[in-house]
Amino acid sequence: MKDTKRQTWMGLLARADAGRVPELLGQAGPSPDFEWLRAPEIGSVMVQGRTGGTGAPFNLGEMTVTRCTLRLSSGEVGHACLKGRRKGDAEAAAVVDALMQTPAETLMRSKVLGPLAEDAARARHCRAAKAAATKVDFFTMVRGED
Amino acid sequence: MxxxxxxxxxxxxxxxxxxxxxxxxxxxxxxxxxxxxxxxxxxxxxxxxxxxxxxxxxxxxxxxxxxxxxxxxxxxxxxxxxTTLPRFGTTKPVETAEMACDRRISATFKDVPGGQVLGPTFDYTHRLLDFKLAAEGEPVTAEQRDADPAPVPHVTEFLNRESLIEEAPRDDTPPPDLTREPLELPAARALRLQALSRADEGFTLSMAYSTQRGYARNHAFVGELRVGTVPVEMEIPELGFAVEIGEITLTECETVNQFKGSRTEPPQFTRGYGLVFGHSERKAISMALVDRALRWEELGEDNSGAPAQDAEFVLYHADNIQASGFLEHIKLPHYVDFQSELELVRKMRREANAQTREAAE
Structure with a gap:
């Protein structure tokens, strides 16, 4: 099963800088009531790579993650699973994930996901532009008699 | 006792x-x-x-x-x-072809598509101490140039097109995990790569260097070295699909090695692989060289008896926590052990003295 839209917004929420999602969510208005189905917990996941970049998987090493699941009083369930030890960020990400399934979707898009997408694009473009400035331009010296 | x-x-x-x-x-x-x-x-x-x-x-x-x-x-x-963290699961294998590269160089092809991107490197610095850093200085701003942040293809793909290099065909066999099962020999390549990725950098460097100096020589070129961020995705069981849980920086090295061919394989280039957390290129290159040396058996090469070809030697001595644990324990009190050694040496000396006297008489 796939849910491309939800994958996209959950990815944006997970990639955001520490503290950014609670900040944007706070600016969007009062936080909704919810109950925990799984309170934020910190653990690890094993990150895998592929032999030769494309071949059989191998275990590269672990990374810390925080995950949680909550249910809004209106019934929608929000999940978050993100890199690092960030309970506050996980909570805010799960709230946004749940609100995206309610009429608050438009508000979340404009106040939270929109700015996050801009942050991500800006950060990515900035590093790519710095990398581009270090790209080698080769030139060949003219050699020989003629 | x-x-x-x-x-x-x-x-x-x-x-x-x-x-x-x-x-x-x-x-x-x-x-x-x-x-x-x-x-x-x-x-x-x-x-x-x-x-x-x-x-x-x-x-x-x-x-x-x-x-x-x-x-x-x-x-x-x-x-x-x-060891105190609960393990929530395993990610999907990261796709390094999708890496947003800060650095990407090839020592084998000058004109690779995507270009030679130096990134924030120590290479070509003069290794002169910079006394400006000892004083408080203004922050430096990196130059920027218009860029297309699209992923760049792996360099080995170009050699693949002519079948001049062995392929690493896609495969989804679940790999062994040395944090769950003790490392036992013979170790599959997936297990060796896990051990090498967390191995001591100094040890891995020395092993790799020994192959360059002629112990299990396999003449490595750096086909590609790339440093950058990759998305990490994980399946969320409650949702039934994978989501991105963040980005991490990795360093990847692919070596291209001479290979004369064997009974089953035509002459072609072979590969060594290194992948390490963070910007750690000395380690990634070392890992790729050692990975390649350890592949001698699978490629039908001779065992020249070199340390870097000996999986047991490499894998059982590469972990600096195991090594320093065993090494440093000998500084902890061994009073009783040593007392018995002392008794033994005294006894042997008494016997040796007695023999000398007997011989003299």
Whole structure:
């Protein structure tokens, strides 16, 4: 099963800088009531790579993650699973994930996901532009008699 | 035989208090905070994450502070912490072809599509001490140039097109995990790669260097070295699909090695592979060279008896926490063991003296 839209917004929420999602969510208005189905917990996941970049998987090493699941009083369930030890960020990400399934979707898009997408694009473009400035331009010296 | 000896508690407590004082150093000098270590000693942080086998820059920075900059001690702290974490699962294998590269170079092809991108490198610096750093300076801003942040293809793909290089065909066999099962031989390549990725950088470097000097020579070129971020995705069982849980920086090295061919394989180039957490290129290149040397059997090459070809030698001595644990335990009290050694040596001397006297009489 796939849910491309939800994958996209959950990815944006997970990639955001520490503290950014609670900040944007706070600016969007009062936080909704919810109950925990799984309170934020910190653990690890094993990150895998592929032999030769494309071949059989191998275990590269672990990374810390925080995950949680909550249910809004209106019934929608929000999940978050993100890199690092960030309970506050996980909570805010799960709230946004749940609100995206309610009429608050438009508000979340404009106040939270929109700015996050801009942050991500800006950060990515900035590093790519710095990398581009270090790209080698080769030139060949003219050699020989003629 | 172990005999419990009591005592020393107060000495130990006082030693640890002094350690804490020494860690802080001169209190007239500002204290380092974790963010400073994370941001300004980032390559040390990367090494601790890679060899601690846990990606978490803040924890690695904390470990470096606590260990007074002793990176192996810091790695030890991270390994110990790691064991306290519940394991939530396994990610999908990261796709390094999708890497947003900060750096990407090839020593084999000058004109690779995507170009030679140097990134923030020590290469071509003059290795002269920069005394400006000892004074407070203005922050430097990197130059920028218009860029298309699209992923660049792997260099080995170009050789693949002519079938001049062995392929690494896609395969989804679940790999063994040495954090769950003890490392046993013969070790599959997936297990060797896991062990090498967390192996001591110095050991891996020396092993790799030995192959360059002629012990299991296989003449490696760096086909490609890339450093950058990749998305990490994980299946969320409750949702039934994978979501991105964040991005991490990795260093990947692919070597291209001469191969004369064997009974089953035509002459072609073969590959060694290195993949390491963070920006750790010396380690990634070393890993790729050692990975290639360990593949002698599968490629039908001769065993020249070189250390880097010996999987047992490499894999059982590559982990600096195992090694330093065993090495450093010999400084802990061995009074009773040594007492018996002392008795033994005295007895042997008495016997030797008696024999000398008998021979003289």
């Amino acid at each position: 172990y005999v419990a000896v009591k005592g020393g508690e107060r000495a130990i407590e006082n030693a640890h208090a002094w350690l804490a004082e020494e860690r802080r150093g001169d209190t007239d000098v500002a204290e380092l905070d974790i963010q400073q270590i994370r941001e300004q000693l980032s390559l040390a942080v990367n090494r601790v994450m890679a060899e601690g086998s846990l990606h978490d820059p803040d924890l690695a920075a904390l470990a470096i502070k606590q260990a007074r900059g002793d990176l192996i001690e810091a790695i030890f702290l991270i390994r110990a912490y790691r």
